[in-house]
Amino acid sequence: MFMLKLIFRNVFRHKLRSTLTVVGVAVAILAFGLLRTLVGLWYLGVESSSSTRLVTRNAISLVFSLPLSYKERIRQVPGVTGIGAMNWFGGVYISEKNFFPNFAIEAEPFFDLYPEFRLTDEEKKSFLRDRQGAIVGRKLAKKYGWKVGDRVVLKGTIFPGQWEFTVRGIYKGAQRSTDETQFFFSWDYLNETMRRTVPRRADQIGIYVVGVANPERAAEISENIDILFKNSLAETMTETEKAFQLSFVAMTEAIMVAIQIVSYVVIVIIMVVAANTMAMTARERISEYATMKSLGFKWLHIATVIAGESLFIALLGGAVGVGLTFPFSGIIERELSQFFPVFRVELLTTFMQIMAAVVVGTVAAIFPVWRGSTITIADGLRRIG
Amino acid sequence: MSEREIAVRMSGVCKSYQRGSQNVPVLEDINFEIASGEFLALMGPSGSGKSTLLNLLAGIDKADSGIITVGNCNITSLDDSELADWRAANVGFIFQFYNLIPVLTAFENIELPLLLTGLTRRERREHVLAALEVVSLTDRMDHRPSQLSGGQQQRVAIARAIITDPAILVADEPTGDLDRVSAGEIMDLMDHMVSDFGKTIIMVTHDPRAAEKAHVVRHLEKGILMES
Ligand SMILES: Nc1ncnc2c1ncn2[C@@H]1O[C@H](COP(=O)(O)OP(=O)(O)O)[C@@H](O)[C@H]1O
Ligand SMILES: [Mg+2]
Numbered sequence A: 001m002f003m004l005k006l007i008f009r010n011v012f013r014h015k016l017r018s019t020l021t022v023v024g025v026a027v028a029i030l031a032f033g034l035l036r037t038l039v040g041l042w043y044l045g046v047e048s049s050s051s052t053r054l055v056t057r058n059a060i061s062l063v064f065s066l067p068l069s070y071k072e073r074i075r076q077v078p079g080v081t082g083i084g085a086m087n088w089f090g091g092v093y094i095s096e097k098n099f100f101p102n103f104a105i106e107a108e109p110f111f112d113l114y115p116e117f118r119l120t121d122e123e124k125k126s127f128l129r130d131r132q133g134a135i136v137g138r139k140l141a142k143k144y145g146w147k148v149g150d151r152v153v154l155k156g157t158i159f160p161g162q163w164e165f166t167v168r169g170i171y172k173g174a175q176r177s178t179d180e181t182q183f184f185f186s187w188d189y190l191n192e193t194m195r196r197t198v199p200r201r202a203d204q205i206g207i208y209v210v211g212v213a214n215p216e217r218a219a220e221i222s223e224n225i226d227i228l229f230k231n232s233l234a235e236t237m238t239e240t241e242k243a244f245q246l247s248f249v250a251m252t253e254a255i256m257v258a259i260q261i262v263s264y265v266v267i268v269i270i271m272v273v274a275a276n277t278m279a280m281t282a283r284e285r286i287s288e289y290a291t292m293k294s295l296g297f298k299w300l301h302i303a304t305v306i307a308g309e310s311l312f313i314a315l316l317g318g319a320v321g322v323g324l325t326f327p328f329s330g331i332i333e334r335e336l337s338q339f340f341p342v343f344r345v346e347l348l349t350t351f352m353q354i355m356a357a358v359v360v361g362t363v364a365a366i367f368p369v370w371r372g373s374t375i376t377i378a379d380g381l382r383r384i385g
Numbered sequence B: 001m002s003e004r005e006i007a008v009r010m011s012g013v014c015k016s017y018q019r020g021s022q023n024v025p026v027l028e029d030i031n032f033e034i035a036s037g038e039f040l041a042l043m044g045p046s047g048s049g050k051s052t053l054l055n056l057l058a059g060i061d062k063a064d065s066g067i068i069t070v071g072n073c074n075i076t077s078l079d080d081s082e083l084a085d086w087r088a089a090n091v092g093f094i095f096q097f098y099n100l101i102p103v104l105t106a107f108e109n110i111e112l113p114l115l116l117t118g119l120t121r122r123e124r125r126e127h128v129l130a131a132l133e134v135v136s137l138t139d140r141m142d143h144r145p146s147q148l149s150g151g152q153q154q155r156v157a158i159a160r161a162i163i164t165d166p167a168i169l170v171a172d173e174p175t176g177d178l179d180r181v182s183a184g185e186i187m188d189l190m191d192h193m194v195s196d197f198g199k200t201i202i203m204v205t206h207d208p209r210a211a212e213k214a215h216v217v218r219h220l221e222k223g224i225l226m227e228s
Helices: A001-013 A017-047 A070-078 A107-113 A120-131 A136-146 A187-197 A215-228 A241-248 A250-282 A286-294 A299-336 A347-374 A377-382 B050-057 B079-090 B107-114 B121-134 B150-162 B180-197 B206-211
Strands: A053-058 A080-088 A102-105 A132-137 A153-157 A162-173 A183-186 A206-212 A235-238 B004-019 B021-037 B037-041 B066-069 B092-093 B168-172 B200-202 B216-223
Touching: A001 A299, A001 B107, A001 B206, A017 A299, A017 A347, A017 B150, A053 A241, A070 A080, A070 A206, A070 A215, A070 B150, A080 A107, A080 A187, A080 B037, A102 A187, A107 A206, A120 A132, A132 A136, A136 A162, A162 A187, A187 B066, A206 A215, A241 B180, A250 A286, A250 A299, A286 A299, A286 A347, A286 A377, A286 B206, A299 A347, A377 B050, A377 B079, B004 B050, B021 B050, B021 B200, B037 B180, B037 B206, B050 B066, B050 B168, B050 B200, B079 B180, B092 B150, B107 B121, B107 B150, B121 B150, B121 B168, B150 B180, B168 B180, B180 B200, B180 B206
Parallel strands: A102 A183, A132 A162, B037 B200, B037 B216, B092 B168, B168 B200
Antiparallel strands: A053 A206, A053 A235, A080 A102, A080 A206, A132 A183, A153 A162, B004 B021, B004 B066
């Protein structure tokens, strides 16, 4: 009790210094938490991609398409439960600023291939009925104020022209991690339009989304698909959706690794700053520690007083940092929803933030504790007299 | 002296400090005794080793050789931890610059050594109040050191030194930082400790007035104790 009182009073001895240190730790812990959440979400996004979906693309590059004739042959491969042609549309809504992913996908297999998109039967039916229908994610619809029945025009970039759609359904994600910012429309609409306007670009498929019943057989099925088209004009490359997304974002992964490193660097920096402050503080109090020792207090008492102060400051900063992480992630989720569909702080992140604060407090205390507990009383007392 | 109990005995004590590669002798073959209940003043020029000698017999520094016996304990044979326990029970310290903990009140500063004892909160409080009475600072017990004068701070330090009822008090220039009046009060208190509480005091001082109160005055010159 008395020790706690002494620690507490020591903390508030230099109010400005302690406040600045607490603020520094709080900001570092906040940054650490947000960066880790960002990285975690990115990996979660990759992980949440379905393992019951394969993606077949042109083996040379995504830029090259696949013939329509492949569809039926892939469907014949044992273990395949469904297949749908898909093209990255790359349309722009009003202006380039409004980025969201939009795809043309075959309407009939769409709902079976993507069971994580929750839609009413009504919505599904009306989408299948309307060639120019579109299915949009809940967040996307909310952002632009779209309702079922609204007309939406996208300007084609890869496929020229003004493309008109009617929103037929707004999907909700089955999980929190499901991306609710995507836009899908019927691949037939795209293909028929191309047939009329640029016939040589018709019947070209960007990728086939292939459904499989058993994810454990994904590798084998992928191989069997690719064997079918060996030595053909357009050889294929089939992989799980996850692997596909990973290869897509190899660059981004490097950035994620960099962000991860930065998140630790932030902690190391505040650790050094806090250690310096604590060393300064302990140096000023060395004669007090020597006095306590002369009264019979032992190194463990002194270490408790010093480490207690350091941990108190670090944990206070940590608590403030953790506390700020939630409102801040809320702001990010609201303001940057097109980049981070869900910006939720994981329990593990909070735990790591607290651990980081403990580590900062502990490391900052090491040198002062060592000094304070090893200095001889005669030397310590000499510092003032 | 032989019929009285011996409080402190030093025999053949040597102490030197390492300064760079050089070995600087500070105390050379110190032999002396202090009887129990005696008030001894140690004088001598600055740098002669007075503080070092005091630190040795108070168990806060270690001799290179020789034997120091306090009460009936050979403190040169104790390790650091044992020495700490021994100090807590047997020695009270009074410093030139009071050495109070700035964030603690007078009451809490006096209470500090009692935390190492098994006393309850209530018992501690009673002891502290009694000690405050002795140094006439009951009305200042909630003040921090910075709110007290030098003389008052030194009285708090004296209360802290006697709170565990040690047999020996060591004081290193206790009046060195005080004006005449305050110094006089402190010396009266020290006198009171010896005559009414039976303490043994070893006091380093430069102040001849302070030394007057002592029963014995010894001089230290360049590490050698002069015959009185
Ligand atoms: N820790 C130390 N390291 C090196 N030299 C010291 C140390 N402590 C004391 N000395 C030296 O020992 C001598 C005696 O010091 P001290 O006992 O403090 O003298 P006094 O109290 O009589 O003024 C001085 O020359 C001082 O510089
Ligand atoms: Mg001295």
